[in-house]
Amino acid sequence: MKPLSAIDNIFLLMEQRQQPLHVGALCLFTPPPDAPPDFALQLAERLRQSAQAAAPFNRRLVSRAGFKFWDESGDFDLAQHFVHLALPKPGRVRELLAMVSRVHAAHLDRAYPLWRIYLIEGLDDGRIALYSKIHHALVDGVAGIRLLMKSMAPDAETSITMPAPWEVRTRRTRERRLPVPTPSLRGVNALRALAQQGLDGVTPVFQQFRQVRRDQRAGREDCIGSLQAPRSILNNNISGSRRFAAQSYETPRIKAIARRFDATVNDVVLAMCGGALRRYLGELNALPDAPLVAAVPVSTRRDDGDSGNEVAFALTHLGTHIACPEARLLAVKACMDYNKQVLRALNPSQLMAYEGLMFAPGVFNLLTGFSRTKTIVNVVISHVPGPRTETYWQGCKLDGVYPVSLLVNNIALNITLVSRHDFIDFGLIGCRKTLPSLQRLLDYLGESLDELEAGGAPVVPAVKAKARQASKAPA
Incomplete structure (x- = not known):
């Protein structure tokens, strides 16, 4: 176990019901031309085969004698962190943004590592989306974007061999700060x-x-x-x-x-x-x-x-x-x-x-x-x-x-x-x-x-x- 730094503790203490302190990103992808109708389902099943999480995705908050620590454990409940959803019809971008608005407002459960990823299908143009959120006590916004990019590749074939986003290891930044003046x-x-x-x-x-x-x-x-x-x-x-x-x-x-x-x-x-x-x-x-x-x-x-x-x-x-x-x-x-x-x-x-x-x-x-x-x-x-x-993830072209x-x-x-x-x-x-x-x-x-x-x-x-x-x- 590793004690939380002063800045990590401040991020957690600043969090309130109306002020969750996680950052996220919404990625849009175009599936490959030969993708079957159940492509998103097959992709979700393939990602669920992952049974490990690298740091910081394996860090869970624990308390000892009133002090908080990061406990790095290889045993984690993937079903708590990876969610497969479908948009309601008609599946416009409007419905996608409304869904992201709702799930981004929800707090992350501190009993688990502080992150969650949603694979979303049902867009009327055939694209799929990946929405992820992670607590600022774990990584800042820039590091979070870099983490996502590390699970992607410059060509479709290589991207299929890349690990799941939560298996990508990153170096902890020397200094992190909120994306607001503090x-x-x-x-x-x-x-x-x-x-x-x-x-x-x-x-x-x-x-x-x-x-x-x-x-x-x-x-x-x-x-x-x-x-x-x-x-x-x-x-x-x-x-x-x-x-x-x-x-x-x-x-x-x-x-x-x-x-x-x-x-x-x-x-x-x-x-x-x-x-x-x-x-x-x-x-x-x-x-x-x-x-x-x-x-x-x-x-x-x-x-x-x-x-x-x-x-x-x-x-x-x-x-x-x-x-x-x-x-x-x-x-x-x-x-x-x-x-x-x-x-x-x-x-x-x-x-x-x-x-x-x-x-x-x-x-x-x-x-x-x-x-x-x-x-x-x-x-x-x-x-x-x-x-x-141009960037690809699991065979899909990144559109945004x-x-x-x-x-x-x-x-x-x-x-x-x-x-x-x-x-x-x-x-x-x-x-x-x-x-x-x-x-x-x-x-x-x-x-x-x-x-x-x-x-x-x-x-x-x-x-x-x-x-x-x-x-x-x-x-």
């Missing part, structure tokens, strides 16, 4: 690392902090603080119900816009989200006058390693106060450029300390409710790298990887994306009670992309025509 969870590590660096490590942190504060007092619109986000319906307390929405958009469309504006793909994605939220909240008569602020995880890795989770949170406004799509994109780009300049000036341990200083006012307000008009952030928008080539993230109180919407070779897959998870008709955001994301395309030089017609069809078809 800098206090890293404060001790930051102070310890800075103490080892001495004065040379501390000085750049305070110099950068003072410079940012000067820029904020000067009214720079591209410098966003942690007590600048206006309160909105996105910042109400959440219920236990969830609404999941998913959509794919072609990468060439977004890259073409990025080249026109000398921006990044992430800049364009953030501007799309800003345009969609502007219209969504506007129709609800709930759009604040001040721009919405997003927390955006940004990689701070200095090497090509694949372990660890070296990420800092950047704050950017989404230009929701700007009607012109092009001006909105340029404003978002300016914010992200400012953030990148700060990130490059500090090493990872200095960034942890700087992040703690920057988020301190927002965290204090979140705990005390000192300001009723401002909050720490309005929404979290994450971008996760996915497979760069849609992240299903988590929510915490006062942040009722999370938008997470996975970049594949030709598509960017959006996964939106929101509080069903707080955010009515969340699926409308998918239409508004597509319209925002159309507006950005129309605002500049035309995209190659063949790509544009194909892209418009893809953006209007669910998932």
Whole structure:
């Protein structure tokens, strides 16, 4: 048995009835052309032959003398973790997303290892789906996507020989964090690392902090603080119900816009989200006058390693106060450029300390409710790298990887994306009670992309025509 780390314990203690802390992903697959009508049933029976689970899938919570431990046991009940389901007719993507919304809202049973995988058939177009969820105390969202990818292969024949997803072993990341701004969870590590660096490590942190504060007092619109986000319906307390929405958009469309504006793909994605939220909240008569602020995880890795989770949170406004799509994109780009300049000036341990200083006012307000008009952030928008080539699982072609993230109180919407070779897959998870008709955001994301395309030089017609069809078809 292995004692839980402090961060594992915090993840478990933070969990509440309306706030389950597991992350998930929905994968869509096209079966092989010669697949029989009972292909999904045969696949389920083949996967049930697996009798072992690798770490972290074999870790079960146990308590001894008031302390919690991970107990790695090879004896596990596969029927508790692997479920084969069929969609109700007519089997549209709408029914699939409704099913994922319901099962994602349910807590994982702590008497068993904290994960579950659903194989879902019955889609009207013949595709099958795989929805998986795993507790954040075991792995973070990025590691969870990597785990799924390790059970897949670049060709159909090899993919049939790959192990079941729960047999894939992964290395435990050096540092894990919630996909929401929680800098206090890293404060001790930051102070310890800075103490080892001495004065040379501390000085750049305070110099950068003072410079940012000067820029904020000067009214720079591209410098966003942690007590600048206006309160909105996105910042109400959440219920236990969830609404999941998913959509794919072609990468060439977004890259073409990025080249026109000398921006990044992430800049364009953030501007799309800003345009969609502007219209969504506007129709609800709930759009604040001040721009919405997003927390955006940004990689701070200095090497090509694949372990660890070296990420800092950047704050950017989404230009929701700007009607012109092009001006909105340029404003978002300016914010992200400012953030990148700060990130490059500090090493990872200095960034942890700087992040703690920057988020301190927002965290204090979140705990005390000192300001009723401002909050720490309005929404979290994450971008996760996915497979760069065509990918197969058990002979089926991967058609989409849609992240299903988590929510915490006062942040009722999370938008997470996975970049594949030709598509960017959006996964939106929101509080069903707080955010009515969340699926409308998918239409508004597509319209925002159309507006950005129309605002500049035309995209190659063949790509544009194909892209418009893809953006209007669910998932």
